[in-house]
Amino acid sequence: SKSIVAISFPSLDNPQLISVEILGEVMNPGTYTISSSSSLDDLYLLAGGFREGAFASGIVLLREEVRLKQIEAMKEAKSILTDSIIQKSSNLSDRGEVDIESIIKLADLYEPKGRIAGNFSPNTGFSKEFLLKDGDKINVPSTPSSITIQGEVLNSTSIIYDTNYSYSDY
Numbered sequence: 001s002k003s004i005v006a007i008s009f010p011s012l013d014n015p016q017l018i019s020v021e022i023l024g025e026v027m028n029p030g031t032y033t034i035s036s037s038s039s040l041d042d043l044y045l046l047a048g049g050f051r052e053g054a055f056a057s058g059i060v061l062l063r064e065e066v067r068l069k070q071i072e073a074m075k076e077a078k079s080i081l082t083d084s085i086i087q088k089s090s091n092l093s094d095r096g097e098v099d100i101e102s103i104i105k106l107a108d109l110y111e112p113k114g115r116i117a118g119n120f121s122p123n124t125g126f127s128k129e130f131l132l133k134d135g136d137k138i139n140v141p142s143t144p145s146s147i148t149i150q151g152e153v154l155n156s157t158s159i160i161y162d163t164n165y166s167y168s169d170y
Contacts, residue, residue: 018134022047025054025140036134040120040127043138050122055143059120062137067114078107 016036023029027048119126150156
């Protein structure tokens with residue numbers, strides 16, 4: 001395993017350096033120290049670009065400040081739900097109370113990751129303009145070989161992906 005160190009010299013108007021991590025299907029995964037004015041595309045370039053098996057449509061970007069906001073939003077939603085239960089408890093059957101308690105317990109099990117949704121594919125307007133922040137984690141997954149069919153179907157299943165199949169074939 002080889003190590004690559006990339007140093008980006010910040011401009012005089014923005015001297016802050018940040019540390020970001022990129023993993024998965026890039027040529028040189030790892031942690032990079034870069035200028036705070038670096039874009040996602042800049043990081044892709046520093047990481048040597050994508051490997052042949054990279055799934056650009058599935059890129060995951062995690063940010064700590066988003067994770068903290070998600071935790072606060074969950075606390076607020078749980079508080080609102082609890083207040084609603086208390087206000088309406090006289091109108092609920094025993095069965096209704098159990099279901100609501102189950103929802104609250106499920107919310108406690110959910111651990112926010114701080115994921116930011118978007119098209120993070122390289123060379124898009126978004127990836128060229130999206131500025132990274134200290135602690136960002138980017139994962140470039142490999143192209144999946146199977147798909148999962150679930151939801152409003154009779155039989156949820158996972159099957160091997162076939163390029164000859166359309167959406168309706170699956």
